[in-house]
Amino acid sequence: MNQKYSYASLYKFTSAVFKKIGCSEDDAAIASKVLLSADFRGIDSHGLARLSGYIRLWEIGRVNAKPQIKIVHETPSTAVMDGDRGLGLVVAHHAMELAMQKAENVGTGWVAVKNSNHFGIAGYHAMMALEHDMIGMAMTNASALVAPTFSLERMLGTNPIAVAIPAKSEPAFVADFATTTVANGKLEVAQRKKQNIPQGWAQDKEGNLRTEASVVKDGGALLPLGGDREHGSHKGYALGSIVDIFSAVLSGASYGPWVPPFPAYIPMPQNMPGEGLGHFLGAMRVDAFRPKEEFLSHMDNWIKRFRDAKPIDEKQPVIIPGDPERAMEHIYIKEGISLLEPVVEDLQILAEKLEVEWISDIIV
Amino acid sequence: MNQKYSYASLYKFTSAVFKKIGCSEDDAAIASKVLLSADFRGIDSHGLARLSGYIRLWEIGRVNAKPQIKIVHETPSTAVMDGDRGLGLVVAHHAMELAMQKAENVGTGWVAVKNSNHFGIAGYHAMMALEHDMIGMAMTNASALVAPTFSLERMLGTNPIAVAIPAKSEPAFVADFATTTVANGKLEVAQRKKQNIPQGWAQDKEGNLRTEASVVKDGGALLPLGGDREHGSHKGYALGSIVDIFSAVLSGASYGPWVPPFPAYIPMPQNMPGEGLGHFLGAMRVDAFRPKEEFLSHMDNWIKRFRDAKPIDEKQPVIIPGDPERAMEHIYIKEGISLLEPVVEDLQILAEKLEVEWISDIIV
Numbered sequence: 009m010n011q012k013y014s015y016a017s018l019y020k021f022t023s024a025v026f027k028k029i030g031c032s033e034d035d036a037a038i039a040s041k042v043l044l045s046a047d048f049r050g051i052d053s054h055g056l057a058r059l060s061g062y063i064r065l066w067e068i069g070r071v072n073a074k075p076q077i078k079i080v081h082e083t084p085s086t087a088v089m090d091g092d093r094g095l096g097l098v099v100a101h102h103a104m105e106l107a108m109q110k111a112e113n114v115g116t117g118w119v120a121v122k123n124s125n126h127f128g129i130a131g132y133h134a135m136m137a138l139e140h141d142m143i144g145m146a147m148t149n150a151s152a153l154v155a156p157t158f159s160l161e162r163m164l165g166t167n168p169i170a171v172a173i174p175a176k177s178e179p180a181f182v183a184d185f186a187t188t189t190v191a192n193g194k195l196e197v198a199q200r201k202k203q204n205i206p207q208g209w210a211q212d213k214e215g216n217l218r219t220e221a222s223v224v225k226d227g228g229a230l231l232p233l234g235g236d237r238e239h240g241s242h243k244g245y246a247l248g249s250i251v252d253i254f255s256a257v258l259s260g261a262s263y264g265p266w267v268p269p270f271p272a273y274i275p276m277p278q279n280m281p282g283e284g285l286g287h288f289l290g291a292m293r294v295d296a297f298r299p300k301e302e303f304l305s306h307m308d309n310w311i312k313r314f315r316d317a318k319p320i321d322e323k324q325p326v327i328i329p330g331d332p333e334r335a336m337e338h339i340y341i342k343e344g345i346s347l348l349e350p351v352v353e354d355l356q357i358l359a360e361k362l363e364v365e366w367i368s369d370i371i372v
Numbered sequence: 373m374n375q376k377y378s379y380a381s382l383y384k385f386t387s388a389v390f391k392k393i394g395c396s397e398d399d400a401a402i403a404s405k406v407l408l409s410a411d412f413r414g415i416d417s418h419g420l421a422r423l424s425g426y427i428r429l430w431e432i433g434r435v436n437a438k439p440q441i442k443i444v445h446e447t448p449s450t451a452v453m454d455g456d457r458g459l460g461l462v463v464a465h466h467a468m469e470l471a472m473q474k475a476e477n478v479g480t481g482w483v484a485v486k487n488s489n490h491f492g493i494a495g496y497h498a499m500m501a502l503e504h505d506m507i508g509m510a511m512t513n514a515s516a517l518v519a520p521t522f523s524l525e526r527m528l529g530t531n532p533i534a535v536a537i538p539a540k541s542e543p544a545f546v547a548d549f550a551t552t553t554v555a556n557g558k559l560e561v562a563q564r565k566k567q568n569i570p571q572g573w574a575q576d577k578e579g580n581l582r583t584e585a586s587v588v589k590d591g592g593a594l595l596p597l598g599g600d601r602e603h604g605s606h607k608g609y610a611l612g613s614i615v616d617i618f619s620a621v622l623s624g625a626s627y628g629p630w631v632p633p634f635p636a637y638i639p640m641p642q643n644m645p646g647e648g649l650g651h652f653l654g655a656m657r658v659d660a661f662r663p664k665e666e667f668l669s670h671m672d673n674w675i676k677r678f679r680d681a682k683p684i685d686e687k688q689p690v691i692i693p694g695d696p697e698r699a700m701e702h703i704y705i706k707e708g709i710s711l712l713e714p715v716v717e718d719l720q721i722l723a724e725k726l727e728v729e730w731i732s733d734i735i736v
Contacts, residue, residue, distance in 0.1 A: 083479030085449040086660040114478050115447030120661050159690045161682040171614050173621075181617070183610035189603050206602050215684030233597060233604050238570050239553050240597050246547035246693040247611075249678075250535050253545070257537075257670045258661040264677050281673055296450040297484050297622040306621045309645055313628050314613075318525040320579030326523045329610045 011352055012344035012371040018044055018056065021355070024364045025059060029066050030073035031095070039097040042128040047345050050336030053193030054129045057351045060358045062095060062126070064272035071095055071125055077102055080122075080260075084114045088259050089121045093284060096127030100146065100287050104133045107291040111142055115296030120259035123283040126150070126270055130170035131184030131333070137172055137291045138180050141300055144172040145290035149255040151269040154188055155229035156245040157237050160215045162229045163264050166191055167251035172330075174294065176304035178311040182330030187248040188230045195221050195230075208235030254288040261286025344371035375716055376708035376735040382408055382420065385719070388728045389423060390459075393430050394437035399462045406461040406492040411709050414700030417557030418493045421715045424722045426459060426490070428636035435459055435489055441466055444486075444624075448478045452623050453485045457648060460491030464510065464651050468497045471655040475506055479660030484623035487647040490514070490634055494534035495548030495697070501536055501655045502544050505664055508536040509654035513619040515633040518552055519593035520609040521601050524579045526593045527628050530555055531615035536694075538658065540668035542675040546694030551612040552594045559585050559594075572599030618652040625650025708735035 019040050026036035047055030065071040075094030079087050087106055091099035103119040110117025127133065130146040137144025150165025166186035173181040189209050198205050198221035205221050212218045213227035217236065224230055232244025256263035262282040269276075294303040317326040340346070347355075359366040383404050390400035411419030429435040439458030443451050451470055455463035467483040474481025491497065494510040501508025514529025530550035537545040553573050562569050562585035569585050576582045577591035581600065588594055596608030620627035626646040633640075658667040681690040704710070711719075723730040 081662060083657075083660040084477075086479035086656070088661050113448075115450035116480060116482055118480055118656065156678065156681065156690055158683050158685070158688050159681040160684045163678060163681050163690075171610075173614075173617055181613070183607075183614060185604070185607040185610060187607075189598070208603050211684075233607055234553070235599075235603055239572050239599055239603070240549070242693070243547075243549045243551075243597055246535075246549060249545070249693065250537075250547060253537055253671070253674065257667060257674055258658070260662055260666075263670075263674055281670060292450070292482065293447075294622070296447040297452050298445060298624055302624075303621060306627075306645060307617070310617065310621055310627055314520065314527060317520060317523040317527050319522050320524045320575075321522070324522050326520055326527075329606070329613065 010346040010348055012346050013367055014344050014369065014371060015044065015048065015340070017367045017369055018047070018345060021359070021364065021367050022056065022059065025063065025358065025362060028362045028364050029063060031098075032074070035095070035098045038101045039095050042097040042101060042132050045132045046129045047347070048337055048340055049129065049131065049333035051129050051333070052348065053191065053196070056347060056355060058126070060354050061270060061272070063358060063362070065125060068272050070268065070272065075099065079106070085110055085116055085118060087119045089119055091121055091124035091284065093123055093125065096125040096148070096285060096287065099124045100127035100133050100148070100289060101136070103287060104136045104144070104146065104289045104291070107289045108137060108140055108142060111291040111293045111296070116292045117290065119289045120254065121287040121289070122256070122259040122261035124261070124285050124287055126285065127287055129184060130168040131172065131182055133289060134170035134172040134184065135180070135182060138174045141174055141294055141304070143174070143292045143294060144170075146170045146287070147251040147255055148287040149252045149261070149263060149267050149285060151267045152265045153192060153224065153230050154232060154248060155211060155215070156232065157242045160213070161265070164232075164245070164248040164252055165267055166230065167248040169247070169251060173307060174304060175307035175311055178308045179334055180330060181307065181311065181328055182333065187233050187244055187251060189233055189235050189244070190230070192224065192230060195224055199225070208239070251288070256282055256286035258288065259286045374710040374712055376710050377731055378708050378733065378735060379408065379412065379704070381731045381733050382411070382709060385723070385728065385731050386420065386423065389427065389722065389726060392726045392728050393427060395459070395462075396438070399459070402465045403459050403461040406465060406496050409496045410493045411711070412701055412704055413493065413495070413697035415493050415697070416712065416715075417555065417560070420711060420719060422490070424718050425634060425636070427722060427726070429489060432636050434632065434636065439463065443470070449474055449480055449482060451483045453483055455485055455488035455648065457487055457489065460489040460512070460649060460651065463488045464491035464497050464512070464653060465500070467651060468500045468508070468510065468653045468655070471653045472501060472504055472506060475655040475657045475660070480656045481654065483653045484618065485651040485653070486620070486623040486625035488625070488649050488651055490649065491651055493548060494532040495536065495546055497653060498534035498536040498548065499544070499546060502538045505538055505658055505668070507538070507656045507658060510534045510651065511615040511619055512651040513616045513625070513627060513631050513649060515631045516629045517556060517588065517594050518596060518612060519575060519579070520596065521606045524577070525629070528596075528609070528612040528616055529631055530594065531612040533611070533615060537671060538668060539671035539675055542672045543698055544694060545671065545675065545692055546697065551597050551608055551615060553597055553599050553608070554594070556588065556594060559588055563589070572603070615652070620646055620650035622652065623650045
């Protein structure tokens with residue numbers, strides 16, 4: 009049975025943890041908001057389930073709780089930021105703020121980040137742009153788990169892309185997806201439930217498509233969006249590569265198979281060509297293209313027309329990117345956020361270790 | 373038996389056709405280069421096979437051979453361009469030049485285009501950035517042929533994305549792909565060869581996945597990259613939507629099911645919300661992020677490392693986006709460009725109709 013917690017109490021606990029390792033008040037607030045936005049939107053794998061993982065990276069010195077984030081180079085519409093090994097949750101937030109400031113000045117802003125760590129869900133950072141009537145974009149590389157088309161070797165991370173586009177009366181268009189057929193979290197869920205996975209999600213360590221949920225854990229690889237060559241896996245491979253190059257080759261972070269692993273117990277790759285993980289954040293002011301009201305009205309019209317598309321099955325209407333996550337938010341606002349039991353146990357151990365008070369007011 | 377022609381003679385013929393309908397010397401040269409780049413790169417469906425289609429659009433007044441291309445609005449890093457119903461081949465070229473000029477000034481440049489027509493292969497426009505040590509991006513919407521996840525109705529075009537990234541000694545990284553499982557051309561090829569298509573390429577007009585190659589022609593739809601929900605079609609749907617919104621909602625072109633059809637005999641959609649087709653072109657100076665030599669060397673390193681990835685089958689090494697098209701170019705430079713017989717017949721009819729001299733020096 010999952011337990012349910014109020015956002016406020018989870019926030020209080022999470023920010024206490026971040027402050028305990030030395031984060032400033034402001035940074036702890038940002039990190040907690042970003043992390044919890046994942047749980048809140050139903051993307052459990054990227055939320056509190058990862059908190060103890062971040063702390064372990066801090067324990068071995070790979071995360072710096074007091075980073076001196078610096079702009080290494082800039083032009084009116086671009087910058088490279090050095091995250092000083094800070095929490096990606098915090099570093100990416102500052103990078104997005106810089107991108108928006110540049111968009112304010114010259115129409116668009118693009119910030120590549122090096123020397124960072126995992127930044128949580130890409131969607132959070134992209135969505136920061138919405139309240140400023142800007143289009144937001146966020147991507148990040150991640151440690152290698154994905155085999156390109158024809159490859160046996162894992163060369164790319166799940167390298168997500170998020171794009172958030174504001175509308176007027178309609179909720180925003182928010183796409184946020186791994187550039188693989190599925191994120192690794194889906195395989196973990198199937199493993200827990202002892203279910204098989206569909207053909208096209210993963211290959212084994214000989215390169216055969218397999219349906220066992222443990223296949224990646226056992227040395228295989230996730231597959232790029234498309235699955236196999238015949239279904240366009242070379243397109244997913246290209247997308248994951250673009251994310252890797254924008255995030256790391258533009259910024260000076262490590263790329264491809266050299267991206268630092270998230271689990272603290274996995275040793276760092278040898279001969280890394282750059283510093284830490286990389287991100288790429290972008291912001292475009294909609295009124296840098298056409299009058300704001302015009303753009304927002306046409307987005308409403310776009311969204312309505314797609315919602316009204318004739319569905320295959322009347323019971324399942326066509327949805328807009330961002331709808332499933334918003335539906336989760338609506339449930340969680342009313343009912344509290346549901347955490348899996350192993351996550352709760354993990355957090356309680358963390359609370360004890362760091363001497364931070366655990367949550368007392370469970371909702372259900 | 374296909375016939376082979378030299379690039380020079382095809383160029384001479386094509387530019388004579390464009391001049392005959394009233395294009396300026398310069399515009400005819402650009403249009404011919406863009407169109408032929410498709411044949412040259414082995415993307416037959418977007419090259420000379422479409423020339424008579426462009427001319428038919430001119431005949432019914434949908435293509436303006438003497439457009440007054442205008443900048444409608446701009447900021448230092450953005451612009452909206454009105455293509456004045458010109459050939460997309462030409463309009464997109466000018467839009468990309470404007471994007472690069474803005475990148476020269478402020479680091480990046482982004483141009484959304486309305487009131488245009490089909491622009492040929494996206495890759496051509498993106499690759500214009502390479503010789504300036506910039507990353508180039510190009511996307512366009514197209515008439516609706518694709519059903520979003522859960523939709524029976526065709527709502528999106530094949531909406532391609534191209535990204536070209538320069539390297540130093542290695543050839544450039546050039547991704548150029550439709551945001552569907554496959555482009556419609558592959559179904560046409562299967563129809564000609566009387567072959568079935570794989571599950572996941574298309575659905576019939578009741579929304580069932582089918583393997584008959586005629587399924588789209590018979591009122592069905594292409595599927596977004598991913599194919600079905602289980603394999604991530606919602607990601608391909610999101611990508612195609614982003615292309616549509618950037619190309620048309622940002623610019624003021626028509627979007628979704630209202631995009632004007634390419635075949636001149638198909639009537640225009642009713643109640644169009646914008647003008648013509650839309651494109652989105654982008655350029656980022658690599659040295660707006662880090663020193664040029666550093667970036668280019670790391671791109672070489674990225675490309676080499678991916679080429680060296682351990683392959684599943686030693687006979688099929690891992691390739692880099694752009695490799696297959698470059699391989700075609702190498703063959704065609706030596707042997708001449710091969711055109712299918714129906715394309716040759718179509719061009720000969722066009723030559724007669726417009727009283728333009730057909731090619732006499734067939735290579736094979």
